[in-house]
Amino acid sequence: MSSNQHVSFEDSVPDNLKGLVADWSSDVQTFKVRWSKAMMWIFLVSDTFIFGSFLSAYMAVRLTTTVPWPNTSEVFALHVGGTDVPLLLIAIMTFILISSSGTMAMAVTSGYKKERVKTGVLILLTALGGVAFVGMQVFEWSKLIFEEGIRPWGNEFGAHQFGGFFFMITGFHGLHVSIGVVYLCIVAKRVFEGRYDRLNDYQMVEVAGLYWHFVDLVWIFIFAFFYLW
Amino acid sequence: MNEQEKPFKHPSFYPGDAVETEHPFSLYISCWILLFVLSAFSYMVDLMEVQGYLRWFLVTIFAFLKAGLVVGVFMHMAWERMAFLYAITLPPLFLLALVGILAVDGAFVYYIRDLFMSLTGS
Numbered sequence: 001m002s003s004n005q006h007v008s009f010e011d012s013v014p015d016n017l018k019g020l021v022a023d024w025s026s027d028v029q030t031f032k033v034r035w036s037k038a039m040m041w042i043f044l045v046s047d048t049f050i051f052g053s054f055l056s057a058y059m060a061v062r063l064t065t066t067v068p069w070p071n072t073s074e075v076f077a078l079h080v081g082g083t084d085v086p087l088l089l090i091a092i093m094t095f096i097l098i099s100s101s102g103t104m105a106m107a108v109t110s111g112y113k114k115e116r117v118k119t120g121v122l123i124l125l126t127a128l129g130g131v132a133f134v135g136m137q138v139f140e141w142s143k144l145i146f147e148e149g150i151r152p153w154g155n156e157f158g159a160h161q162f163g164g165f166f167f168m169i170t171g172f173h174g175l176h177v178s179i180g181v182v183y184l185c186i187v188a189k190r191v192f193e194g195r196y197d198r199l200n201d202y203q204m205v206e207v208a209g210l211y212w213h214f215v216d217l218v219w220i221f222i223f224a225f226f227y228l229w
Numbered sequence: 230m231n232e233q234e235k236p237f238k239h240p241s242f243y244p245g246d247a248v249e250t251e252h253p254f255s256l257y258i259s260c261w262i263l264l265f266v267l268s269a270f271s272y273m274v275d276l277m278e279v280q281g282y283l284r285w286f287l288v289t290i291f292a293f294l295k296a297g298l299v300v301g302v303f304m305h306m307a308w309e310r311m312a313f314l315y316a317i318t319l320p321p322l323f324l325l326a327l328v329g330i331l332a333v334d335g336a337f338v339y340y341i342r343d344l345f346m347s348l349t350g351s
Contacts, residue, residue: 016311023312031313041317052324056312056331063335066342073275078252087275094268105303206305213303215294224269224292228275229285 040207044214047176054172055225058165072227075148076140090227093136094219097177099217100129108209111191111202120191121203126212127184128179129134134138137174141167166226173222176215183208260302267295 014022023030031038062069073086081089107122112149144166150157152164187208196202271291274284301307306314 020311020315023310031316033313038313041313045317047321048321049324052321053327056324059328060331060335063332064338064342066339066346087272091268091272094272095265098261098264098268101264101299101303102257105257105260109252109254109257124301128266210304213299216303217299220292220295220299223290224271228271228288 031213034203036203036207037210040210041083042212047214047218051169051172051221054165054169055221056139058169061161061165062159065159065161067159069159070155070162075144075150075157076227087227089136089140090223093133093140094223096129096133097216097219100126100133101213103129104209104212108206111196111205114197114200114202115199116191120188123184123188123191123205123208127181127188130181130184130212130215134174134177134181137170137177141170169222169226171220173215176218180212180215183211186221256302260298264295264298267291269296 013019023032074084076090077084077086078088079085103122104126107119107126110122111118148157149155150163150166152167154160155163187205190196191202191205196204268291271288274287279287301317306308306318
């Protein structure tokens with residue numbers, strides 16, 4: 001390119017660090033994504049603060065208690081074939097949620113290729129994973145409540161605050177999964193109806209995918225900090 | 230939108246028809262397998278009864294690696310522009326301040342409880 005040739009602003013928008021400065025400093029739109037995607041991400045950031053506050057509160061209370069914290073590998077052990085396998089159910093739940101995240105990522109990709117049936121089926125498969133996850137959580141909760149006698153105000157395994165935090169954190173996460181299943185079913189219905197084909201735009205599948213991956217993301221931290229820590 | 234109506238050349242100005250957001254299934258499947266392997270590692274930490282600082286370190290490292298994979302690959306953050314990436318990922322770092330403050334406070338409360346509850350014998 002010769003030096004006297006005109007270079008338009010649009011051609012000169014740089015990437016990476018220079019792009020960061022350019023996007024914030026020039027009098028133009030800062031986020032070059034659609035509003036639906038930006039708004040979902042901003043909602044997810046606020047949700048991060050909710051779960052982050054829950055987990056921080058859990059840490060604070062666990063630090064202050066002078067009574068030993070219940071041993072999670074004992075509390076959540078599953079009796080299989082004569083022996084107690086620690087955290088078996090939780091491992092299966094993790095497996096299912098990660099798998100559903102995988103199918104959701106594929107649904108988003110199929111959406112970009114505007115493959116209607118494939119996208120819809122993959123979203124339904126994801127929702128099915130969510131249903132399985134919530135079902136196992138119901139099993140886990142009833143086992144803890146009816147067999148092990150864990151209550152929000154006390155239990156026989158150690159510090160009394162354990163139950164309160166367990167039910168609050170996993171309950172709020174389970175609520176997110178349940179809402180996600182309903183959300184995914186609505187999106188799947190719209191995919192099958194051909195709404196996104198008419199719009200020639202599958203962006204809403206990606207936005208739903210962001211929510212679903214976030215649910216998986218939260219579970220990663222609950223699994224690490226509540227069950228394993 | 231046809232080509233004449235596009236005043237900007239960079240594809241990220243048109244996220245709806247951006248080609249770079251399309252990835253082969255194989256990418257997601259490798260990410261999926263990697264997530265399984267990392268989950269298995271965290272589970273192994275518990276099965277092998279690793280205790281103390283090593284346990285906490287390993288559990289945290291595996292969790293953050295998995296989180297990076299989910300956010301980067303599944304949620305496509307790796308392919309977003311930096312202005313968007315930082316606007317979303319930096320604010321949650323304030324939680325570290327909360328964790329830090331609560332850790333100091335928690336340690337103090339524990340110290341006080343230990344001191345007085347041992348005196349009262351409860």
